[in-house]
Amino acid sequence: MAVRADDAGLHKKLVWLTFFRVVSVTVLLGGAAAVAWDDERGLAAAGPIFGLVIVTYAASIAAGLLLRAGRSGEWLAPLAWAHVAADVALAAAVAGLTGGAESVFVFMYSLGIVSGAILLYRRGAVAALGLAVAAQVVVVIAAGPARVPYTLLFVQASAFAVTAVLASYLSEQLRSTGERLAARESDLAAITALHESIVESVTSGLVTLDTAGCITFINRAGEQMTGLARRDAVGRPAHRWFAAFHTDEPRGETDLDTAYGARLRIGYSSFRLLGRGGTPIGTAIIFQDLTDLRAMEDRVARTQRLADLGRVAAGLAHELRNPLASMMGAVELLARTVADSPEDARLLGIVQREGGRLATLVSDFLEYARPRAPRRVACDLSAVVADTLDAFANDPAAQRVEVRRALEPAPASCDPDQIRQVLWNLLVNAAHAARGRLEGADERALAGTVRVTCAPSAAGGARLEVEDDGPGIPAADRHRLFTPFFTTRQGGTGLGLATVHAIVDAHGGVVAVESEPGRGARFVVQLPPAPRAVAAETR
Numbered sequence: 001m002a003v004r005a006d007d008a009g010l011h012k013k014l015v016w017l018t019f020f021r022v023v024s025v026t027v028l029l030g031g032a033a034a035v036a037w038d039d040e041r042g043l044a045a046a047g048p049i050f051g052l053v054i055v056t057y058a059a060s061i062a063a064g065l066l067l068r069a070g071r072s073g074e075w076l077a078p079l080a081w082a083h084v085a086a087d088v089a090l091a092a093a094v095a096g097l098t099g100g101a102e103s104v105f106v107f108m109y110s111l112g113i114v115s116g117a118i119l120l121y122r123r124g125a126v127a128a129l130g131l132a133v134a135a136q137v138v139v140v141i142a143a144g145p146a147r148v149p150y151t152l153l154f155v156q157a158s159a160f161a162v163t164a165v166l167a168s169y170l171s172e173q174l175r176s177t178g179e180r181l182a183a184r185e186s187d188l189a190a191i192t193a194l195h196e197s198i199v200e201s202v203t204s205g206l207v208t209l210d211t212a213g214c215i216t217f218i219n220r221a222g223e224q225m226t227g228l229a230r231r232d233a234v235g236r237p238a239h240r241w242f243a244a245f246h247t248d249e250p251r252g253e254t255d256l257d258t259a260y261g262a263r264l265r266i267g268y269s270s271f272r273l274l275g276r277g278g279t280p281i282g283t284a285i286i287f288q289d290l291t292d293l294r295a296m297e298d299r300v301a302r303t304q305r306l307a308d309l310g311r312v313a314a315g316l317a318h319e320l321r322n323p324l325a326s327m328m329g330a331v332e333l334l335a336r337t338v339a340d341s342p343e344d345a346r347l348l349g350i351v352q353r354e355g356g357r358l359a360t361l362v363s364d365f366l367e368y369a370r371p372r373a374p375r376r377v378a379c380d381l382s383a384v385v386a387d388t389l390d391a392f393a394n395d396p397a398a399q400r401v402e403v404r405r406a407l408e409p410a411p412a413s414c415d416p417d418q419i420r421q422v423l424w425n426l427l428v429n430a431a432h433a434a435r436g437r438l439e440g441a442d443e444r445a446l447a448g449t450v451r452v453t454c455a456p457s458a459a460g461g462a463r464l465e466v467e468d469d470g471p472g473i474p475a476a477d478r479h480r481l482f483t484p485f486f487t488t489r490q491g492g493t494g495l496g497l498a499t500v501h502a503i504v505d506a507h508g509g510v511v512a513v514e515s516e517p518g519r520g521a522r523f524v525v526q527l528p529p530a531p532r533a534v535a536a537e538t539r
Contacts, residue, residue, distance in 0.1 A: 109160055204287065244266075265291045
């Protein structure tokens with residue numbers, strides 16, 4: 001059950017006043033016993049006082065157990081009234097046993113009045129005042145009606161009244177102040193909750209640093225983006241994870257290595273946090289993941305280049321393919337007439353070889369510039385990969401290269417012929433890279449290793465990897481790998497990887513490269529899950 005604020009406050013005050021009663025009775029025990037001892041009644045009067053103390057202890061213990069049993073309930077207010085009445089009754093009993101109107105313990109009535117004001121504010125103070133005056137009159141009259149000290153009784157009643165007025169005024173002021181403070185705390189809690197909700201709900205990462213460069217806060221989006229837990233990051237130096245952020249620059253972009261091993265392209269803005277008087281108290285950094293955006297920009301740029309090339313492809317085919325075919329036919333006829341001339345035969349062989357290479361270049365270019373739409377069928381990608389690897393084993397490019405395979409069944413919806421073309425181009429590049437690491441070695445020696453992996457993707461679809469142990473790809477060349485006519489291999493056309501990218505993109509997939517100089521390269525092809533329409537057609 002929820003505890004109301006009023007109940008919680010009254011419960012707390014009852015606990016403290018019960019504890020105070022026990023302490024005060026313990027302190028007054030010695031004084032009361034001393035007074036009773038000096039009185040002519042001697043030890044006979046000490047018995048009732050000790051009995052009163054025992055009763056007070058028992059009542060306080062009972063009240064304490066009752067308060068410990070719960071913090072709310074309808075019994076709290078009656079218990080508070082009982083507490084006020086018990087304090088007044090205790091004061092009356094002690095005064096009656098130690099001299100009546102002339103007792104030195106008459107001040108205990110004032111404690112009861114103050115207790116009433118603390119517990120029940122003005123109502124408690126007025127009620128305690130009435131009980132105190134009535135109880136003292138009874139005590140004085142019981143001591144001897146013939147000698148009632150009216151003047152002293154009036155003075156004592158006046159003192160009780162003054163105590164009640166002051167105590168009730170202070171208690172009401174305290175209550176008013178408490179209510180205003182509670183309202184301010186409620187407003188502050190609401191503002192704080194709103195601030196936290198806004199900060200935690202934004203999709204951008206937010207991290208704040210103190211003047212020493214240590215992290216003081218990171219929001220939920222920042223945790224998800226970086227892989228850092230707030231409990232592990234707060235209080236730690238920011239340069240451990242955010243060293244690439246230049247906080248002296250208002251805006252920038254950088255690469256961020258996350259805690260889960262990914263590398264993100266991050267755009268960030270930083271600004272100073274100022275306290276009162278404009279004193280710097282730290283720095284705030286807002287950052288966004290631009291990885292997908294930059295990848296999309298690259299895809300858009302490649303698509304634009306593809307569109308530009310597509311517009312000139314028809315003209316290129318008309319202007320080159322037909323004249324080239326005529327030239328090759330004429331050269332073949334000419335070769336038959338010069339068979340007896342070795343030198344002429346050699347020259348014509350060069351023309352035929354270079355003409356064939358030019359024809360291949362034109363065909364590759366047209367395949368890249370105007371790829372046909374994939375004819376998707378449901379298949380096991382690992383079977384397509386296995387067939388391609390078996391055929392590649394007999395290709396001259398595979399000589400002196402060990403091809404290792406790790407194939408798992410990977411259901412996919414794709415064009416098998418186009419995927420074979422993708423894998424073949426990747427295998428040719430990987431084989432040349434593997435052989436390139438041992439240039440000048442024994443021609444019979446094994447030059448390198450190519451590893452091919454096929455498996456279902458964790459995100460759905462299928463994943464194909466082709467990795468070599470060659471010299472790797474320089475960082476400056478990686479962003480141009482899929483650009484048409486860019487090649488680092490002697491004799492290459494620069495269209496193999498461009499065609500790979502075009503085919504994978506037509507399938508709705510992604511091709512990426514991972515490489516470090518001296519540690520080879522890995523090309524990763526991700527094919528998406530089959531669309532529902534295609535999946536339905538194949539069932």
